[in-house]
Amino acid sequence: VVAFEDDVVDLAVLHGIGLVGDGIDPAVFCSPHLNALLAQGPEGWRAVRRDLRRALLDPGALPAGALVPLDQARLALPVAVGDFVDGYGGLHHATNMGRILRPDGPPLQPNWRHLPVSYHGRAATVVPSGTPIVRPRGQVMGEDGPHLVPTARLDIELEVGCVVGVGSELGRPVPIDAAADHLFGVVLLNDWSARDVQAFEYQPLGPFLAKSFATSVSHWVVTLDALEPYLVGGLAAAQEPAPLPYLRRLQPALWDLQLEVCLQTAAMRAAGQGPAVLSRTSFAESMYWSAVQQVAHATANGAALRPGDLFGSGTVSGPDDRHQAGSLMELSWGASRPVELPNGETRTFLEDGDTVVLRGGCGGTDQVAPTVALGEVAGTIVPAQG
Amino acid sequence: VVAFEDDVVDLAVLHGIGLVGDGIDPAVFCSPHLNALLAQGPEGWRAVRRDLRRALLDPGALPAGALVPLDQARLALPVAVGDFVDGYGGLHHATNMGRILRPDGPPLQPNWRHLPVSYHGRAATVVPSGTPIVRPRGQVMGEDGPHLVPTARLDIELEVGCVVGVGSELGRPVPIDAAADHLFGVVLLNDWSARDVQAFEYQPLGPFLAKSFATSVSHWVVTLDALEPYLVGGLAAAQEPAPLPYLRRLQPALWDLQLEVCLQTAAMRAAGQGPAVLSRTSFAESMYWSAVQQVAHATANGAALRPGDLFGSGTVSGPDDRHQAGSLMELSWGASRPVELPNGETRTFLEDGDTVVLRGGCGGTDQVAPTVALGEVAGTIVPAQG
Numbered sequence: 154v155v156a157f158e159d160d161v162v163d164l165a166v167l168h169g170i171g172l173v174g175d176g177i178d179p180a181v182f183c184s185p186h187l188n189a190l191l192a193q194g195p196e197g198w199r200a201v202r203r204d205l206r207r208a209l210l211d212p213g214a215l216p217a218g219a220l221v222p223l224d225q226a227r228l229a230l231p232v233a234v235g236d237f238v239d240g241y242g243g244l245h246h247a248t249n250m251g252r253i254l255r256p257d258g259p260p261l262q263p264n265w266r267h268l269p270v271s272y273h274g275r276a277a278t279v280v281p282s283g284t285p286i287v288r289p290r291g292q293v294m295g296e297d298g299p300h301l302v303p304t305a306r307l308d309i310e311l312e313v314g315c316v317v318g319v320g321s322e323l324g325r326p327v328p329i330d331a332a333a334d335h336l337f338g339v340v341l342l343n344d345w346s347a348r349d350v351q352a353f354e355y356q357p358l359g360p361f362l363a364k365s366f367a368t369s370v371s372h373w374v375v376t377l378d379a380l381e382p383y384l385v386g387g388l389a390a391a392q393e394p395a396p397l398p399y400l401r402r403l404q405p406a407l408w409d410l411q412l413e414v415c416l417q418t419a420a421m422r423a424a425g426q427g428p429a430v431l432s433r434t435s436f437a438e439s440m441y442w443s444a445v446q447q448v449a450h451a452t453a454n455g456a457a458l459r460p461g462d463l464f465g466s467g468t469v470s471g472p473d474d475r476h477q478a479g480s481l482m483e484l485s486w487g488a489s490r491p492v493e494l495p496n497g498e499t500r501t502f503l504e505d506g507d508t509v510v511l512r513g514g515c516g517g518t519d520q521v522a523p524t525v526a527l528g529e530v531a532g533t534i535v536p537a538q539g
Numbered sequence: 540v541v542a543f544e545d546d547v548v549d550l551a552v553l554h555g556i557g558l559v560g561d562g563i564d565p566a567v568f569c570s571p572h573l574n575a576l577l578a579q580g581p582e583g584w585r586a587v588r589r590d591l592r593r594a595l596l597d598p599g600a601l602p603a604g605a606l607v608p609l610d611q612a613r614l615a616l617p618v619a620v621g622d623f624v625d626g627y628g629g630l631h632h633a634t635n636m637g638r639i640l641r642p643d644g645p646p647l648q649p650n651w652r653h654l655p656v657s658y659h660g661r662a663a664t665v666v667p668s669g670t671p672i673v674r675p676r677g678q679v680m681g682e683d684g685p686h687l688v689p690t691a692r693l694d695i696e697l698e699v700g701c702v703v704g705v706g707s708e709l710g711r712p713v714p715i716d717a718a719a720d721h722l723f724g725v726v727l728l729n730d731w732s733a734r735d736v737q738a739f740e741y742q743p744l745g746p747f748l749a750k751s752f753a754t755s756v757s758h759w760v761v762t763l764d765a766l767e768p769y770l771v772g773g774l775a776a777a778q779e780p781a782p783l784p785y786l787r788r789l790q791p792a793l794w795d796l797q798l799e800v801c802l803q804t805a806a807m808r809a810a811g812q813g814p815a816v817l818s819r820t821s822f823a824e825s826m827y828w829s830a831v832q833q834v835a836h837a838t839a840n841g842a843a844l845r846p847g848d849l850f851g852s853g854t855v856s857g858p859d860d861r862h863q864a865g866s867l868m869e870l871s872w873g874a875s876r877p878v879e880l881p882n883g884e885t886r887t888f889l890e891d892g893d894t895v896v897l898r899g900g901c902g903g904t905d906q907v908a909p910t911v912a913l914g915e916v917a918g919t920i921v922p923a924q925g
Contacts, residue, residue: 236663241744262742267685268678272744273659273751277622277843278709287710289840292654292783299653301783301839323664323753324673324924347840356648358627358658359745365659366840367709397678397687453687454675454733454752455924457663538710538841 156373160220173204186233191318191337191460228372230281235459237274240467242442249474253487269442269450275365282371282530288537289366291350303537304347307503310468311414311479311511314342315444316374317462324455329402332445338374341511341530342465371530379525383409383515387437406443410436412513418498419506428510429495434471508533542759546606559590572619577704577723577846614758616667621845623660626853628828635860639873655828655836661751668757668916674923675752677736689923690733693889696854697800697865697897700728701830702760703848710841715788718831724760727897727916728851757916765911769795769901773823792829796822798899805892814896815881820857894919
């Protein structure tokens with residue numbers, strides 16, 4: 154399905170009457186995920202987009218069932234995720250995390266400016282916007298040893314996710330100038346994190362339970378074609394030192410994308426107050442590494458891509474850590490500086506009943522009415538179970 | 540398909556004539572992977588195994604096409620891997636790696652005896668035995684900065700992989716005493732590793748390109764039912780300090796499984812010499828953490844399992860690092876002690892043209908004729924491309 158104003162367009166119906174995707178197997182449009190469409194490659198996606206634009210010039214002429222009101226649709230995960238690779242490509246975020254966690258050393262690790270540091274996350278727990286987030290348990294070190302407890306440092310990470318369209322062959326790196334042809338589109342992504350669990354578990358093999366309980370994504374994948382007019386150089390255009398040739402990209406590779414983090418506590422909800430903005434940031438002024446660099450790096454060793462693979466950008470934080478950061482760890486500076494909410498409540502990390510909403514878009518003066526909206530990704534914290 | 544002596548049994552043929560899996564959807568037996576059978580749960584697997592035993596009492600009575608000679612079958616990956624979680628649960632291996640890489644500190648990290656340290660690997664690059672392994676490139680730090688070069692420290696990791704049969708629900712941890720019911724069976728696994736790439740990239744989010752180029756598994760999944768008679772306490776029965784209750788398992792949880800690492804160089808192959816044994820080790824005397832503990836830990840935060848998920852044990856190394864280790868890093872002690880081969884060649888890490896064969900089994904006095912064979916997983920190194 155495709156979003157169109159306040160409706161959902163059923164591509165299977167339009168394909169059935171010959172309006173969209175002529176020559177493409179009908180099964181592609183009846184699948185519960187986009188993966189089969191992704192595998193058609195850019196020519197296939199572009200033909201569908203072109204056909205759809207033409208069909209939607211006169212929506213009144215479409216047959217019954219072609220349009221379903223958005224509020225009657227039950228939205229699901231747009232793709233079956235193959236491998237989920239999460240990055241760490243935000244310059245201010247990585248610098249802030251280094252300052253908070255290793256105050257006596259240089260904030261960035263020696264590798265950080267040379268390669269887009271990344272790790273594999275759990276594909277099974279990528280969930281659609283709206284899925285409740287159960288507060289996870291994990292081992293946290295206490296004075297008398299570790300205990301299995303519900304995390305006391307439940308955090309968000311504001312990220313942009315890139316969905317792979319066309320896969321690549323095992324043993325064949327994707328050159329950076331071909332990387333964009335393998336990407337289909339973009340989602341908003343919340344990489345929920347349990348900071349106390351992460352602190353104890355992450356040496357030497359990286360985060361595991363601290364991240365694997367849930368990663369929320371928005372329902373709609375916005376195509377790279379739709380975002381193409383908003384490509385800018387941003388922070389990634391000023392990489393110093395210059396990256397190795399396999400990561401060098403002279404063309405603009407970031408989107409001029411405005412993002413925001415909003416929080417609604419249970420008390421706010423009870424009082425009829427909507428989510429409050431915690432942070433507003435620019436993707437292009439936050440990210441040092443771009444998605445095409447992530448693809449070129451992830452395949453440099455010959456690793457294969459598959460349709461539906463997901464790359465997370467890493468946390469998007471602007472230079473002002475009080476108002477532009479994409480995590481509570483930064484906004485509260487390691488819980489040393491509680492964030493004040495409009496109703497007088499404060500937060501260091503998330504509490505049960507909190508709803509987090511991430512929003513974003515391109516081309517507007519604010520996130521409320523952008524020209525190209527990325528939609529939103531929302532999740533409410535429910536208490537640990539058992 | 541199922542292996543039977545020198546033949547491959549086609550379950551679809553036996554199901555079609557009503558001999559196996561009565562009441563199960565025929566599609567389950569026509570799929571290119573075992574996942575649909577795994578999703579049937581233990582009762583389904585056990586019914587198929589029971590039916591099959593009965594049918595194979597008189598193989599001569601089976602119809603044409605039910606048995607295909609093994610040497611005429613083109614063997615593939617047994618399961619479509621959902622998430623691949625790799626462990627680090629070998630006590631001697633983790634101790635050796637700590638001694639080699641951090642000679643001035645305690646060999647084990649503070650978390651190591653409290654939880655089965657694990658990370659997510661790349662599912663897309665799990666490949667069946669026999670797949671050529673292209674020497675991967677990656678960034679390696681030189682005197683004048685990092686370079687993208689073919690790894691000079693290509694290593695193996697001898698592991699046992701556990702395949703998840705029945706999935707679990709998001710938000711619901713799997714109790715340790717129920718963990719075995721979620722596991723279907725076991726494969727041999729070679730977690731190929733580029734040590735120089737890993738050294739530069741792994742801080743702070745763990746290994747990425749150093750592992751993601753390939754993970755080889757054996758063609759046949761040996762069921763946990765077949766291995767059940769070989770369960771022993773082993774090293775995991777003497778955990779000190781006692782793990783937290785969610786990881787405590789009093790019943791034997793390791794298999795009395797003998798494993799070996801063999802290497803055949805190009806020169807050996809040219810001279811008609813078979814693979815030489817580099818290492819022989821006991822799984823039960825090497826592993827501190829068991830597969831059921833890995834499952835209980837990986838789901839303690841509510842993460843969901845899916846049929847076809849794969850858990851790697853971590854490298855299986857016995858106490859004698861010269862003759863029982865599961866990696867060349869240990870056998871050559873960080874390249875300081877070259878391994879001698881029967882023909883006079885030496886190895887620190889793998890060279891192009893080397894073939895590595897891992898073998899294993901239960902119940903025999905050696906790996907050549909075990910009562911339950913895990914088969915083998917083989918791979919030959921081909922030069923970096925481009």
